[in-house]
Amino acid sequence: NGMKIPISVLNAYRDSFVAADEICKKASTCYFADTELMAMLCCHDHVLWLVNMTFAGEKQHYTLTLIQHLFNHLPLDISMELLYDIGCQLEWSCQKWGFLLEAILSHLTFAIAVFHTYGHQWACQVIHHPQKCVSFSLSDGEGCEHL
Secondary structure, three states, rough: OOOOOOHHHHHHHHHHHHOOOOOOOOOOOOOOOEEEEEEOOOOOEEEEEEEEEEOOOOOOHHHHHHEEEEHHHHHHHHOOOEEOOOOHHHHHHHHHOOOOHHHHHHHHHOOOOOHHHHHOOOOHHHHHHHOOOOOOOOOOHHHHHHO
16 A cells, blocks of 8 residues: 555544544634635745635645645655654555655655654654654754744
8 A cells, every 4th residue: 555554553543633633623614714824834944835724624635735836846856855743644645545646746755743743653653753764854844833
């Protein structure tokens, strides 16, 4: 299936992570058109793009839209690293459902933002911790938390 960790580990997240639960609503859409913002930052924590989240809950399509938009502005042969709170789930969805083109997936390395890795199971921490992945250097992926 292309994943480095067992699917059983990934399935366990449905019950334990609010961000992975697309049904959970953190803000009401009754009073506000935009419920949250999602940002894509560079490795220096500068905002590249912001997305108004118009549906309550952290849906994967917002992240996928930002990734697609980024790759629309990059050469086809560039490699990118992505730090995301539930990067393991996003990678799994992309592999399972083909959400991103193989040309993008083959140039994308998924990892989990440092603070959030400790909420993941051990197998996921070993594979997706940025300090365990090549090319992440000392990036922690927590820039969005400071916006």
